[in-house]
Amino acid sequence: MLDQTNNKVIETMLSHRSIRKFQDKSIDTETLETIIECGQAAASSSFIQAYSVIRVTNSDTRRQIAEAAGGQTWVEDAPEFLVFCADLKRIEVACIEQGAGKLEGNTEHFLAASVDVALMAQNVLLAAESMGMGGVFIGGIRNNPQLVSDLLGLPDEVYPVFGMCLGWPSIDPDVKPRFPVTTILHHDHYAAEKVESQIESYDAQMEAYYQSRSGKTRVSNWSEQTAKAVQDKKREHMRSFLNNRGLLIK
Numbered sequence: 001m002l003d004q005t006n007n008k009v010i011e012t013m014l015s016h017r018s019i020r021k022f023q024d025k026s027i028d029t030e031t032l033e034t035i036i037e038c039g040q041a042a043a044s045s046s047f048i049q050a051y052s053v054i055r056v057t058n059s060d061t062r063r064q065i066a067e068a069a070g071g072q073t074w075v076e077d078a079p080e081f082l083v084f085c086a087d088l089k090r091i092e093v094a095c096i097e098q099g100a101g102k103l104e105g106n107t108e109h110f111l112a113a114s115v116d117v118a119l120m121a122q123n124v125l126l127a128a129e130s131m132g133m134g135g136v137f138i139g140g141i142r143n144n145p146q147l148v149s150d151l152l153g154l155p156d157e158v159y160p161v162f163g164m165c166l167g168w169p170s171i172d173p174d175v176k177p178r179f180p181v182t183t184i185l186h187h188d189h190y191a192a193e194k195v196e197s198q199i200e201s202y203d204a205q206m207e208a209y210y211q212s213r214s215g216k217t218r219v220s221n222w223s224e225q226t227a228k229a230v231q232d233k234k235r236e237h238m239r240s241f242l243n244n245r246g247l248l249i250k
Contacts, residue, residue, distance in 0.1 A: 012130050017175055019134030020074040022167030027080050031131070035166075038127035042119040050113035051120045052087040054152045054160075055080065061151050065163065068147050069140030078165035083141065083148065084121045086113035088157040088247070103157065105249025110242070117161050128166055138163030139233075145241050156246045177209055199223060 036053060044050070056062055059076070065083075066075035075081055088110075092103045103109060125135050141148050141163045148160045183198045203221035210220055242248040 008130070013126065015175060016125075016129060017134065017173045018136040019167070019169045019171065019173070020072075020136050020165065021169070021171045022074070022078050022134075022165070023170045025079065025168045027133070027166065027168075032080065035124050035127045035131075039120040039124035042116075042123040044116050044119070045112040048091055048112065049116065050087050050091055050109075051117035052085045052158065053124075054083040054085065054154075056083060056152070056163075064151060065141060065148060068144040069138055069163070070143060072138060072140055074136065074165050075138060075163065078135075079167035080165070081138075082124075082164045082166065083152060083160050084117050084162055084164060085154060085158050085160050086110070086117045088113050089155055092157050103246065105243070105246050107248055107250065110248045114161060121162070121164060125164065125166075132168065133166055134169040135164050135166040138165065142235055142238060145238065149245075159242060159245055159247060174209075174213060177205055 032055070039053070040049070056065070062076045062081055065081075066072050069075060088103055091109075091113075096102060121137070125137075128135055139162045141160050145160055148154075149158075152160070154160065179198070179202055183194075183202070199222070203223050207219070207221040239248065
């Protein structure tokens, strides 16, 4: 494996953990703006920059979002809580001004905006982690995206994709082992014949990892958690919500 000792970027990336408990220490505005600027440095599809970030400071708004997200109290407690939105509003205004007409809810535009905001947000978190901070993505805001949109005054053509808690960690959790690179990196074709054995091996690794942690309170593996996460979080309201906002129509 490549020597990582002198590469701080790689070291930071491979040290990522989700942080849900934070010190009582604020992030100054200049630092936050620098982190957001780092997010903007991410690649963007055709340079459309189809994202906006809402900094949520109102305690009652945070409380309502935390409840909607499934009782995630760190949304209320984190020094910063940001909501990342896929934003096609500016793009539509530009199209109209250029005589190209309004957007029509094309799936491609929805995908481009969703990818844009995800790349941007990952840069934000990486920048924060490089400064010693930590955070966690909050996909639970999609439990009730209409509430979040109403609370944040989001117009049509804009939808909340996920939130992010940021701050200075008060805990030091272990890094979860990922799938081996040999599972993720395919050569010339998708190696479907290896999937079952790769999952079986990884499940054993994750079960051992959970048992090795302090407390040893979880007996589980990747398959069990993944099946529950995916099948229990179908959020079947998302299509109609997106359609009502002028998105994912055709």
